[in-house]
Amino acid sequence: MNALIPRPTREIAPGAVHVPDWLTPEEQRALVTACRAWASGPVPIRHTTLPRGGVMSVRTVCVGWHWSPYTYTRVAGDVNGRRVAAFPDWMVRLGRRALLAAYGDESAAAAYTPDTALINFYDGQARMGMHQDKDERSAAPVVSLSIGDSCVFRVGNTETRTRPYTDIELASGDLFVFGGPSRYIHHGVPRVHEGTGDPAATGMAGGRLNITMRVTGLTDTES
Template sequence: MDGALFPRERAVVAPGAVHVPDWLSPPLQRRLLEACREWAKPPAGLRVVRLPGGGVMTARQVCLGWHWYPYGYARTVVDGDGAPVKAFPGWLAELGREAVAAVGFDAGPDYDIALINFYGEGAHMGMHRDSDEKDDAPVVSFSLGDTCTFRFGNAETRGQPYTDVELASGDLFVFGGAARFAYHGVVRTRPGTAPPGLGLDGRLNVTLRVSGY
């Protein structure tokens, strides 16, 4: 993080959950940001996610490979414009394999789902589990833009115990094994904390998963 007094160090947040600060280089962050801007364009672009109970997520989302909707996957944007979901690129799958290898997991099958969430000012995400996939390969998370407080909990309850982690632009977070189905969420973002040279207002989170379909 720019201006930090001490370097941030890699940390095991829970068995199977690893935070690696600054894993994405600045050029790779810019490449991923430009790709996200293209993916966010319609058709099958950035959308508001509406929950079955009538609520809406404050983070907006676009999907690659498979389209996620509460609570399943489809090949078209069934809760939006109905367009075919955008393709999952091979270079992003390779980046996912490199990420899991960097924290000591077996690379396993190729990643074929990306959920990309954009957090504007005031956006957050409640505690939830990533459990709609048929494969339990580790989830890979890349952060771009503003720093957020990421809450990582346990597999039994949305409540304590949990650990709050500051995720900054370029950070990698991987959770698999015993932590694969742990509850997690974004408590808040800190507007204006993105690297000045990145050119992003807000936060993008790119999470990679293996569908098992």
């Protein structure tokens, strides 16, 4: 949902850039349609069980590579044993556009080739604890897209899960990219603001979709 008062692009920390209202309503609806298709399979959306038995409150579906704590495989052995949906070329192009919007570096954007996406769905009660995205072998930036209800996004530091951190709001259509010195920042979602999305604009009745594109650095021989 586009803000009535434009919000400026802002570097929260070196390499961590928030670009508000980046996705158009049409792009948001197209992404919602694609995510709904992936959520139904071949590996369906699910609550991920962590190694110590905890269950994540978000529901997750993967594209390109399947993430299960804390590794990537082509086949979802912890769900149904099927190969995950392929990562589409149009998402590579979207990731490159996103990197260009955040960093303004055409050569870096042209070289960016994400090969997986983790798609998390948050209902009003879902949360994401502070964590690092460090299961990838590549240190290429992470591209994060938000659709639906807004949330509090906590941008931390690379050393600890605790302070110092900065809380920002991510609204529908927002882009957040973290790479370079901020590639391994701790980050999380302590709260989702229910009812703040625009169903007419997104096609979502409620909840929040977060799509994070990454470069695994893996090859099929390692799957």
